[in-house]
Amino acid sequence: MAATGPKQAIYTSLAGIAQALGHPHRLELLEHMAQGPRSVEELATVAGLTFANTSRHLQILRRARLVDAARQGKHVLYSLSGETEVVSLLKALGCAGERNMAEVRHVMTDYFSARDALSPMSREELAEHLREGTVTLLDVRPEHEYSLGHLPGALNIPLQKLERSLSALPRDQEIVAYCRGPYCVLSFEAVAALREKGYRVRRLVDGFPEWKAAGLEVEVSPA
Template sequence: MTQDSCATPKQDIFLSLAELAQAIGHVNRLELLEHLAQGPRSVEELSTRSGMAFANTSRHLQILRRAGLLKTERQGKKVVYSLTGLTEVVLLIKALGLMGEAHIATVGQRLNTSYRIHDTMPPVTREELATRLAGQSAFVVDVRAEDEFGLGHIPGSINIPMLDLHHGLASLPRDRAIVVYCRGPYCVQAYEAAGFLRSQGFDARRLEDGFPEWRALGFPVEIPIPGGTTEP
């Protein structure tokens, strides 16, 4: 689609926004954006994580790149994709989700039948968790995969992937509140983890949204760097 030379400036802007909306308007591309919100990924990694064929993954990534949502960097033989603007992309997807939850019945029904069935407790807000971390009154568990945790995480959190959680109960405190988090608002593992830990007698709740929203909204993160240390 090309811009009409007779269009008004407002129409030019709306046309560009419509093209942006069209770029994210696909289930596979929304999932790819969720993966990239955790950190940069190669096409091969994204193909494996999404379950899509390499060629199909590459095609969707190129559409997102042409829309200005992604940038690339060649690392050896691999092409690595990352978000052009973490905050803007994460908040764009968040706004889309809030609209869906408020006005699309299917979204609310799926949240009730597939998410809240595991955990009906209200989540811990980002501000509340930040206060608890400052006072060292919360124990934070990241239930994402280990490689996602390695791309960045909430300071002081420990990584126990959801599939390993039942083996890691002995490492969790029973005298402190536990806050769990995952990839984002629609990562069911945060709901599952909070519900499971409470069933085992822990004082556990999930964080609202997930790590990308925490980082996008300016809360502190730890990003591992070579040598085993971290940088803010």
């Protein structure tokens, strides 16, 4: 048998990464870690998994060098390894699915488009509006995720608190809502709820991880 050449060695390593991505729970865990470093306990809670199951998925992702682990006090925090590359990889995977898989297109139409038929705002357009001060930026993620990092000047009102926090939102300025990423439902639900109340509101095309991965400015809340 011929010796394995450099190309085959590279493809073998890339196949290992693809195998690590090949589970919906691991894709969701990567989305959560894209918001910032999280402990196993936190990841298990937000993903609705057991501690043992979460740990097993994290070890698979770590062996593929997709995540790193660092001890902080009594906890081990997991974060993306090569954040920009991993976020870009997930984005490319989503684009391929939307283009090539009927099941993905059906979900996008039946759920996401049904809640927001308007074109979302691009990062470039939002950056221009932020420079001009012509929009109110609304982060509807949980407070902890917001504190780990958020878009500049964003107002944090988690989705479950939106109904009782409407007085904090302007009626005379367009609102742009964002959350964890392109398939996170939080911003879609926020847009639908605010439009019912008569607010002018659009959704950012993706979320915080993609904004950060693009090298755009982010803010971190003081500890």
